Amino acid sequence: MRRKAVLSLVGAAGLAAAILGGGSAQTRSPEALPQSSLSAAAEAPSPSVEHGPLQEAAASQPVHIAYPAVEMDQAVLPLSLTEQEASLGSLVPPPTPDAYWLTPYGTPGPGSTNTTYIVGHSWEGRPSPFNGISSRAQPGDRLTVSTAQGPLVFTVDEITTEYKDTLRDSAIWDRVPGRLVLITRFTEDLWGTNIIIQASPLPSD
Template sequence: MDQAVLPLSPTEQETSLGSIVPPHTADAYWLTPYGAPGAWSTNTTYIVGHSWEGRASPFNNISSLSQPGDVLTVTTAEGPVHYKIDRVTTEYKDTLKDSAIWDKAPGRLVLITCFMEDLGGKNIIIQASPLPAA
């Protein structure tokens, strides 16, 4: 996926409910109250976006295209940051707020999108760890 990532600040209500719905666009969004990409990050970095049925989106089919061990690159103003995918899982939308993905994990990257086979009920979660700088 080669996708620009826009900043998104969830509302206080979304954060307290653990239910963050990005704008209904094909864009990717970085949740700004949490971590920023980079090994120096003091929290988890979250990037969210929609999967779409019948229209293109960089998040479509991400679960079938991503496997543990794959490398993701996030390009920041300071340069590229490389991550190794640790896990690709599905979680029910109504229990996501209680998921361990919200535990603070410095440097970790989490991608969240809808599961194409159950757009209304499940999310795909990709968790990745930063690789040492080359």
């Protein structure tokens, strides 16, 4: 089922709120990704207020993500909407170099009924676990998301870019049980584009 992200978000560098909305994705080959690791403040999409939290038996909150190819080894913090943010249709993520799980959407693991979103800022001139995604991420990479139920291994299926003002109707907001999506700023267009990692869980042994 197609859903819309209807919220606004303020970037980490303190720019005015930007709508992250609809349009089609641009699939980027590995060769098309920038070779520089320099990143600027990213804008992470936020969940639609028209869809409440889902109950997902046997799935569990993500608490850590390890993505060796991009040098990410990071705790994951929950991020939800306050009443004021919901009423204004806007979300201001903490301006920190942390990874955030969007709580109104999916949780990973057996029994997942929705896509899991982990988002964060890339930064220019300072460390961030998301800084290496634009220059190093490749299809086929493996990454591990840890939950209270244990580690889950994912493989990267697709790397795309989306204009921040054309993200709202993107297929990344489709409900896909078990899918993992990472979102941060794309370094080739620091203030206009996000880079999106879509990954699928590997079967457990």
